[in-house]
Amino acid sequence: MKINPFVYGAIVLVVFLGVIFGFQQAGVWSISGKVDTTGQAIQPSAADVNTIKGWMTLEQVSTAFNVPVADILSAFNLPADTPASTAMKDLESDTFDIISLRAWLLERQSNP
């Protein structure tokens, strides 16, 4: 069966945007780590290391998990003069990533 190129283009848009709008309508959509799928603000919580997101600062994580910023920096061989206002995602390097930080905090919580 032959398809008109205009129709083909229209189907492409309908399928592509339709899938996205469909997921959005089903509540499966979030464009930022600052909010969850219901639009509620996400804050770091000591009860769950998975609440740590890339936009959070060293200071926020330090406060929520009651860990000195200096301890975090030294544990991951980060420069000691790193500002506490630095976001997690801006610290990513060979020695640091959020998954490692979560694992480190979890271990620290279980072995205080």
Next chain:
Amino acid sequence: MSTQTLQVQIKPRLKGVQALLTHQTVRRLVQLAIAAFITYITVVHVVAGESSTNVTASPEAFCPFGGLETFYQYIISGGTFVSHTHLSNLVVAAAVLITALLLRSAFCGWICPLGFIQDIIHGFSAWLQKKFVPVRKLFRTISQRGQPVWKFLDKYLRFVKYGVLVWAVTGAAIYGVMVFRDYDPWSALINISEWIVTPGLIVLGFTLVGSLFVERPWCRYACPLGAASGLLGKLSPVYLKRNADACTSCKICTKACPMGLQVHTATTITSVDCVSCLECVGECPRDGAMEVKVGFPLMAK
């Protein structure tokens, strides 16, 4: 075949406004709209800043490849993402893959802003060559001298994108970070306001300069999303057909193909590299010689 029959088969030449009412104009408008949307998102995000209390989407939140990179982490961790990705990345990736499954790599040809930028640069190069004789001579000399080597390299460089796909996806799965991000020209472009020189910025430079000489160099050789989309598109029921009876092998379709496919010698165009832009269909001067068809997946019939 009589001369009269041949004349009937030639498409009428469109003039004025009618010449603009083609599927290629629609495609360009769609690409432009998507690029404008991403530009708007980027500007709003940069102006608001990371520390803003207003929630603004990073343009990275709309990158479909981020969805492929974070998929493994999302599944095994029960809902967490690798840095710089969100639920939106998974959704847009699903949209790209479903589109590929149904309509081949139409995302690449109709929607992808990086593909559009390469198209624009190559169009600018063609305009320069048309307007200025010295530029045309320079490009012709480079093309003639480099053609034998390039023809050889082109065949093998097309496999690089599969390597990039495997490296980026498995790297993110193993290390939990986007190992490809620092080398990604799209990431470099949407984060250009950070003024950080990354390997991705250098790749972006090569891509943009390379687009002056070769159409869509990133898509042809290195795009991991195009590789995934092309492979999945093999299962699509949609294909392009060249009707040998109506075709005069004028090669206009092959010259029009931005991916450098030999359209004029194929019966059905089901290449993983085809971005379904339908340039070949639009440029073909013969009525019915190039068509978009729906058939049985994998059989192209």
